Amino acid sequence: MKKNIIFKEFFYFFSALLALAFLVEIIFPGLFILYFNLAFLTVAWLISALLTLLYVRQ
Amino acid sequence: MYSSKSKLRIFWLGLVILILLFLLWQKVSPRGEWTCEQNFSSNSFNILPGVLGGKDCLSKVSPADRVISSNNGPLLVLADPVYFSVFTPRAFSRAEVSITYRPHLSSATPIIEAGFLADNKLWRYDLKPVYNLWLEQDLVNWSSLSIDNLHLFQREKKFDSIFDFLDAWQNNTSTVCSSPNCLAVYNFDLKDFPPAINLDLLNKNTKSLIFPYTLRGSHQFYFYLSGEDLNLSGELLDRNEGKDRDDAELSIYYGQKNIASLLVKDDGVEIEGSGDDGPAKFFTINRDNLKPGLYRLDFRASDDLMINNLNINSQYFSALHKVWLEDDGPIDLVTDASYLQVKAFNPAALQTLTFNQAALEIEEIYTQYEIRGGEQGDSWYNIHLNRGGVILENNGVFALEGEFILNPNYPRLDRSTDLTTSLDYILADYELAQALPDNWLQSNLDFSTANFYREKGNYNLILSIPGLKSDQAASGYLEIKEIKIRFYGNSLWFKIKNWLNL
Numbered sequence: 001m002k003k004n005i006i007f008k009e010f011f012y013f014f015s016a017l018l019a020l021a022f023l024v025e026i027i028f029p030g031l032f033i034l035y036f037n038l039a040f041l042t043v044a045w046l047i048s049a050l051l052t053l054l055y056v057r058q
Numbered sequence: 059m060y061s062s063k064s065k066l067r068i069f070w071l072g073l074v075i076l077i078l079l080f081l082l083w084q085k086v087s088p089r090g091e092w093t094c095e096q097n098f099s100s101n102s103f104n105i106l107p108g109v110l111g112g113k114d115c116l117s118k119v120s121p122a123d124r125v126i127s128s129n130n131g132p133l134l135v136l137a138d139p140v141y142f143s144v145f146t147p148r149a150f151s152r153a154e155v156s157i158t159y160r161p162h163l164s165s166a167t168p169i170i171e172a173g174f175l176a177d178n179k180l181w182r183y184d185l186k187p188v189y190n191l192w193l194e195q196d197l198v199n200w201s202s203l204s205i206d207n208l209h210l211f212q213r214e215k216k217f218d219s220i221f222d223f224l225d226a227w228q229n230n231t232s233t234v235c236s237s238p239n240c241l242a243v244y245n246f247d248l249k250d251f252p253p254a255i256n257l258d259l260l261n262k263n264t265k266s267l268i269f270p271y272t273l274r275g276s277h278q279f280y281f282y283l284s285g286e287d288l289n290l291s292g293e294l295l296d297r298n299e300g301k302d303r304d305d306a307e308l309s310i311y312y313g314q315k316n317i318a319s320l321l322v323k324d325d326g327v328e329i330e331g332s333g334d335d336g337p338a339k340f341f342t343i344n345r346d347n348l349k350p351g352l353y354r355l356d357f358r359a360s361d362d363l364m365i366n367n368l369n370i371n372s373q374y375f376s377a378l379h380k381v382w383l384e385d386d387g388p389i390d391l392v393t394d395a396s397y398l399q400v401k402a403f404n405p406a407a408l409q410t411l412t413f414n415q416a417a418l419e420i421e422e423i424y425t426q427y428e429i430r431g432g433e434q435g436d437s438w439y440n441i442h443l444n445r446g447g448v449i450l451e452n453n454g455v456f457a458l459e460g461e462f463i464l465n466p467n468y469p470r471l472d473r474s475t476d477l478t479t480s481l482d483y484i485l486a487d488y489e490l491a492q493a494l495p496d497n498w499l500q501s502n503l504d505f506s507t508a509n510f511y512r513e514k515g516n517y518n519l520i521l522s523i524p525g526l527k528s529d530q531a532a533s534g535y536l537e538i539k540e541i542k543i544r545f546y547g548n549s550l551w552f553k554i555k556n557w558l559n560l
Binding site for chain 2: 005006009012013016017020024028029030031032033034035037
């Protein structure tokens, strides 16, 4: 599988997870952050975004 | 067939859906159970939060300067009180708290209690005993009787069973006690038992009383009505310092029965948080055809609200445990407890307080001072302040005149108890701590959490060791190895059955 596809899908995955985090935290405060560290997740999302920018070209 | 890209997308979409389902499962907690556990002596953590880097369900202790925590050692509690937040995905009706600890305490700090915040306006915690040094060790010379967790200690053996004692106490108090305050209780429900004072001996021809001082925030009062009418009035002042609306609720109880309630809504004219004083709001509560007797007034309000010109048709009017005084002029009160805790809230309130013959210099704001007022056994102790801006607290009541002090509560077995005085009996509902290897002790506490205050999914847990101060090495410290809280509530299946009327 090509790197650009993997990085792009990783970026989508972390974006979806972050969106889920904010949604869950708004509706049920404290539930998402009990199991997941938002700081780690945001860093992972940023890395995936950077890798997508570096490797994914139109 | 799916391409690699599609497979990968299906995989991560499935993972997100699984995470969502997992979170929903936790939120619903279908089994009706939830466990929050923190072992301070090991690096182990709850499997899922640990692996994925989430937070612990039991928060870090606050204030942090009252504890010493290390990676592998127990939590050392150096000062009283300390607070935890306990996260639960939903509200539960019952909680079992199990604490493993090693007390290094003295007779000045004989009691450890833990509990949850039950009422955030009255700032009332539902406390249960964790450890009581008197009951565990220091009453060995007393005759003791026990049924399950109910213990009766007699200085000189007079009753052969607890039931005989309870029967005598309930029906004819004079055969039990030869002197006032001969009985101290601890964690015992007194609602079916006579009050500690003989109401027949109170003066029936009292005048009305205007409480001359301004009180701030929530208070509880006892008063005695000799006639059938109740006339209560006063005014409320809103300081508008906090950001929340400041509604006030006044409730009057006869025993457990609510006989009058009044809700005074915040008019919302002034902006909350502006510091602009609102106009005085007058209130009155008038009732007739009441039974003569002992009543309780609960004033539930935020710290922004002050109650002024409180007028009631009874001179027997006492504030329970706490008064927050806000006057600029001199203040004279009496209390029936032999000690007094004082905290000032603004620099203008720094002063010298007089408690009976003793003087206390209040030199810092937000620091809790304590003073003892002489020999225990006095009927009352005089308090003199040059001005308000202070909170006075103890385990007794505060009144304007010693003659009209009204405290229906029995003395509590706590750190202010002097076992050499007139006490003849001690009655306690107390589960002795369970001994574990290496001198560790374990206590189990059971709470009904249905109506407890819960904010953003967190219950507020307090651990209290009255008298424990970090600047007084003699007061000791407490080691905590583990806190485990099991919450119980209705299961999903029970709710479905209920919903379907099965």
